[in-house]
Amino acid sequence: MTTTLPNLLDNKGTPLDKQLFTWKEMAGKPISKLDDDAFTRVRVILMNGVESDALRLKHFGARFHKELQAPLALVRRAEQHQMTMVNWMLSADHSPLETTVAYEQVAIEVTAAVAQTEPDPYQAQTYRFGLLEDFDHLYRYSAMLDRLEGKDANNILQGYTDIVPGRPTSEHHRAPSDDLRDNYQKDSAALITKIHAALITGAEYQTHDYYMNIGPTFADPVARALYAEIASVEEQHVTQYGSLQDPSETFMEKWLVHEAMEVYTYASCAEQEENPRIKAMWERFLDYELGHFNLACELFKKHERRDPAEILSGDLPTMIAFKSQRDFVRETLSREVDLRAHGIDYVSKENESRASLEYRSQLNVDGVPAMAVSAGYTWKPGTELNRKA
């Protein structure tokens, strides 16, 4: 069992008919909120997002390709159960707001890692741009957690991530045309560029869906409003990251890239996981993904009559670094907090589009939840109520 990827096509993985589950293992023992490392939870949330996007992509593909419906349904069934087993690792003592803080930690630490290994400068800039917004969401949600539940966000973050303002959430709201980005060119882009775009889009998509689901479960009117506000930004982020991909890719090409991304991210998880029980799960699912990947390659040859190597050429970089990216985030924050978007371009604050300014001023006219919740908020160990800190 290897956790490196010298050659994706060499390893056949677990055949689909051997990818079996029971309800008991899918709803198995969760991780410990208190004792497991924060990055174990980061990986759990990330892979849940990856699997949910795997299902999403395949459902859309099935709507357009009758001939692929059966194999897509077959792969989706395994992925549904993988996703369940992964997501059910989150223990019930996480309040929805604590899980939210963990989601933002995923967005920050994984996007920062990706931004540093992304070879395409424009794509890397896009990751840094989005990163500063998720970084700000973490600050607003941390204030909410403290001021609503009386809990310290750092119990979740475990010291890896700073809790300070980024680009203010009140300024994230842009006209839709300013959320679109330039896409990579499928014939010239590096494989890792394609993988990054698929990965971060999937991660943001699940964050959006999570906020949309749990937002209305809050009683507190400010929390409800905050989730409404930030869920809207996450939808913008899905628009942004989704537009990084080349729209001229065929569905099969996108499927191949997605499977390669899944292999790469599971391999990254398996390589760095400290909890042996969870590591075994990552290794098992890495083998499952290789099975999916190989099936997709066979179907690609059959239906498109092309060599998958056309899509998947190029080396993969080192695995995704699941570690604190504090220094990179701070540097990005210092240099790029005032960047704004105008169409597909990044511009200075003064050159932001009139469309976005008007859009924002209308939305914010009755107040901004992110500001109401975080007014004067300074994080301290043990919450802002801890006068000793």
Added chain:
Amino acid sequence: MNTPELKLGMNRTGAQMSPLDTEKQLEATRLFPADVTADGVQLLEERQQAIIDADTVGSVPVPGSVKGMLKSALDKLRGNHPEVLVDKLGERLAFERTGVRLYDAMIVKASAAPGGNLELAETLRQIQREELEHMELVRHAIETLGADPTSMTPCADVAGVKATGVLQVLTDPRTTVSQCLNALLTIELEDNDAWELLIELTRHAGHPLIAKEFQHALEQEEKHLSIVREQLHANLMAQVS
């Protein structure tokens, strides 16, 4: 039992687990301070405004039987506002019904978790049987007043929201017997006060016979509280002795 239910271990949540990181986090708060002036008051003001604008969670259901409608109309004429009693009776019914389920979870915990024992499980079963009797008692009282015991009144709804935390604690396979007894204690503490208040409300509404039946339930609830208190005390003291 003379060993603690929980052990020392690698709990990673505290600042002392990573003092260097904590120092960097504090440094960040100095480098990148709060960007919105004012303080948490804005949050409270937003809540205040929302309270002013809010609807209630819902209404007390109109009694379904003609007899009940007449009765509530008569009570209203006397200025008794029977909907208050109907709502609180609905709450009690929901609370006792959920209570039976909470004891389902607690009995399993007492039977299976370290620190539990069959004697404790049997004691809990007795309490559970009485909670079920109380539920029946309240159901009967609601029917006597012509109201609908299958409806969810506003106070019943809110009681359900309140119980979700206790339910999560009791049904989590990882929680200990003492953690669960502690959760049950909050239920029994409330239950005692609630029955007392309900008896007074029932009498005040002119239903002395129902109030008299409720008195017996209150006496049993006092015993439940005392048992749960003692069990929790004994469990924790055994852990440190």
